[in-house]
Amino acid sequence: MSSMTLAAEQDAAPEDAEDGVWLACIECGATFAPFDAVRYRCDDCDGLLEARYADPPTFEDFEGEGVWRYSAALPFDEGVSLPEGNTPLHYVPRLEESVGVNTLRVKHEGMNPTGSFKDRGMTVGVRVAEELGVDRLACASTGNTSAALAAYGARAGLETLVLLPAGKVAAGKVAQASLHGARILEVDGNFDACLDIVQDLAERGEAYLLNSLNPFRLEGQKTIGLEILEEFYADEGRYPDRIVLPVGNAGNTAALFKCFRELVRSGQLDADEVPRLTGVQAEGAAPMVEAVENGWDHTERWDEVETRATAIRIGNPVNAPKALPGIRETGGTAVAVSDEEITDAQRSLAAEGVGVEPASAASVAGLRKLRDRGVVGDEEDVVCLTTGHLLKDPDAAAEAGGDPEPVPNDTDAVLERLGN
Ligand code: F0G
Numbered sequence: 053m054s055s056m057t058l059a060a061e062q063d064a065a066p067e068d069a070e071d072g073v074w075l076a077c078i079e080c081g082a083t084f085a086p087f088d089a090v091r092y093r094c095d096d097c098d099g100l101l102e103a104r105y106a107d108p109p110t111f112e113d114f115e116g117e118g119v120w121r122y123s124a125a126l127p128f129d130e131g132v133s134l135p136e137g138n139t140p141l142h143y144v145p146r147l148e149e150s151v152g153v154n155t156l157r158v159k160h161e162g163m164n165p166t167g168s169f170k171d172r173g174m175t176v177g178v179r180v181a182e183e184l185g186v187d188r189l190a191c192a193s194t195g196n197t198s199a200a201l202a203a204y205g206a207r208a209g210l211e212t213l214v215l216l217p218a219g220k221v222a223a224g225k226v227a228q229a230s231l232h233g234a235r236i237l238e239v240d241g242n243f244d245a246c247l248d249i250v251q252d253l254a255e256r257g258e259a260y261l262l263n264s265l266n267p268f269r270l271e272g273q274k275t276i277g278l279e280i281l282e283e284f285y286a287d288e289g290r291y292p293d294r295i296v297l298p299v300g301n302a303g304n305t306a307a308l309f310k311c312f313r314e315l316v317r318s319g320q321l322d323a324d325e326v327p328r329l330t331g332v333q334a335e336g337a338a339p340m341v342e343a344v345e346n347g348w349d350h351t352e353r354w355d356e357v358e359t360r361a362t363a364i365r366i367g368n369p370v371n372a373p374k375a376l377p378g379i380r381e382t383g384g385t386a387v388a389v390s391d392e393e394i395t396d397a398q399r400s401l402a403a404e405g406v407g408v409e410p411a412s413a414a415s416v417a418g419l420r421k422l423r424d425r426g427v428v429g430d431e432e433d434v435v436c437l438t439t440g441h442l443l444k445d446p447d448a449a450a451e452a453g454g455d456p457e458p459v460p461n462d463t464d465a466v467l468e469r470l471g472n
Pocket of ligand 1: 168170192193194195196197198264298299300301302303304305363364409411412439440
């Protein structure tokens with residue numbers, strides 16, 4: 053049976069496991085020692101790799117706070133930390149009412165140290181980089197990964213290199229990468245082209261790649277799912293029916309699916325308790341939605357992509373082979389939303405005090421659309437993931453918000469302006 057099902061059996065640790073951890077190819081099942089060499093894909097078939105554990109954890113194994121609370125589910129006990137995780141699961145009563153579901157909670161990953169969920173992956177990825185003894189870290193990025201890599205690399209005292217699509221990265225993210233000391237190369241091409249180049253550099257041994265193609269990044273991001281399940285259960289006495297999230301490279305979708313598979317294997321969750329993974333993309337960059345709608349097990353690369361939600365302006369989601377089974381196996385779906393729908397959702401979240409960047413608001417826009425279509429029922433308990441902070445993209449926020457009004461330097465004139 054494929055390893056990418058909720059029902060898959062726990063496999064025995066192979067000989068090359070280290071402390072109960074190994075890497076396995078999701079396509080051919082080949083296994084590899086986790087830290088004897090730098091490896092991003094299967095030596096035999098080029099398939100994607102994932103970390104496997106001899107003892108997948110239950111909630112009883114967790115203690116402490118943040119990402120490293122979940123060390124029983126991670127390859128190490130601690131790592132370079134700023135610290136990350138432990139983000140709020142907001143109540144949004146007005147939005148819940150207007151969308152029309154039983155429960156709506158918003159997991160605001162913008163509250164991580166560099167303002168996005170990428171920090172969860174970086175704390176683990178940089179720990180692995182230290183284990184491997186590499187000296188230069190690199191990534192392609194639509195912005196947030198570069199900010200996180202720059203900060204965690206700086207913290208670890210490692211050189212960082214980021215490749216960005218020229219002119220298509222929000223101002224806050226470039227500023228972060230720059231101030232944290234990354235070398236920034238702006239490529240005349242989109243994110244997918246940047247990722248092609250970084251993969252070439254990594255293959256030539258020029259840098260250690262910390263995009264979500266790196267299986268250890270996803271181990272850190274898995275903790276989003278663990279936090280959601282623990283906190284939702286503590287508040288509501290049950291697990292959510294559905295988790296809705298924006299999709300770009302599909303790393304988070306893959307990470308959440310892996311989280312659920314491990315909890316089912318450890319006996320912590322029943323397969324029918326697993327939330328439906330529901331991915332949202334922008335209409336101008338929706339290869340995952342295309343694949344889900346057509347029942348494909350792969351995505352077709354979109355060469356031309358465009359959306360105001362620049363974080364998810366991606367046409368070739370590298371983690372699709374891990375994420376598509378996640379959507380299918382959990383009974384989820386995927387939906388595309390327009391830039392206008394994204395901006396509306398950004399305003400609705402802001403009206404509840406939750407400030408997010410455009411890509412993040414795609415989750416709420418997608419939920420609204422699926423609710424309108426009747427795909428999501430009014431009895432459902434839903435968690436929307438908001439992946440990045442409002443200040444990441446100040447231009448988009450200013451455009452979505454109201455305009456400042458110039459007034460004279462005079463109280464009476466101010467009162468007049470206020471309409472008194
Ligand atoms: N939301 C935000 C704010 C992001 O920055 C990203 C990805 C996603 C959603 C999509 O997540 O790739 O796991 O499906 N940003 C990457 C970057 C590509 O370079 O910062 P995914």
